[in-house]
Amino acid sequence: MxxxxxxxxxxxxxxxxxxxxxxxxxxxxxxxxxxxxxxxRIDLMSKIVMADEILKRDLLHALDRIPRDERGESYGHSFYGLNPRFEGDLLAFSVHTGNNLTSKNGTIRFIRYTYEDESLKRIESNFVDKTEDTKEREQVLLKGVKNISIRFNQGNQWVEDWPLTEWTSNNGLPQVAEISYEVEGLGNVVRRYMLSFGDSL
Structure with missing residues (x-):
């Protein structure tokens, strides 16, 4: 049972x-x-890749073209990196943005990269020379960025700011720009970018 x-x-x-x-x-x-x-992590990596591609494109198309301010005065140099003239900016330079010669905004723009509140930002002016009609578009490329640094290579010599000689004629473009930074949750990132119009190595 x-x-x-x-x-x-x-x-x-x-x-x-x-x-x-x-x-x-x-x-x-x-x-x-x-x-x-x-x-x-995948989302963070995709943002880093996007920022890297934008930096690579801008620096590859950087021009040895001296911009002017709203008073029509020359800036003196075509490329600035960690320079007191552009306080707070990592980079400031002219860039060729396309082949459309009839564009009312022109094909040459002025680009600035800034670092603020642990964010890497790209600021693009619609004209290379400042006027009363100049407009800027700001884009946040990366957040959570720490300990960012930049240096430049010219003639196999690394320097921490550009231009090399502030009070002389235009120094042109460096050959290479190296940017390093830390990203929360990932670690240290180091990237080097060639400038196609820089002096030959």
Missing amino acids: NKGFTLIEVLVALAIVAIIGVMSFAGLITTVKNNDITIS
Whole structure:
């Protein structure tokens, strides 16, 4: 004759099922958290790649063209990096943006890269020379950026700012720009960019 389960056996079985359920739920939470971390890391990497491509494009198309301010006075140099004239800017230079010669905005723009509140920003002026009609468009490329630094190579010599000689004629463009920074959750990033119109190596 078959006997039914005792109360103790039922309670033990329920306890085992509960433990298995808790372990499964904990495993699910861990999986979800890991998935969130992976998605966040992929998103961060994609933003770094995008910022890298924009920097590469701008610097590759940098021009040895001296801009003018709103009074029509020359800036003196075509490329500035960590220079007091553009306080707070990492880079400031003219760039060729396309082949449309009939564009009312022109094909040469003035670009500035700034670092503010742990954010790397790109600011583009619609005209290379400042006028009362000049407008700027700001784009945040990266957030959570720390310890950013930049240096330039010219004639196999690295320098920390540009131009090399402030009070002389236009120094032109450096050959290479190196930018390094730390990104929260990723670590240190170091990138080097060639400038196509820089002096030959």
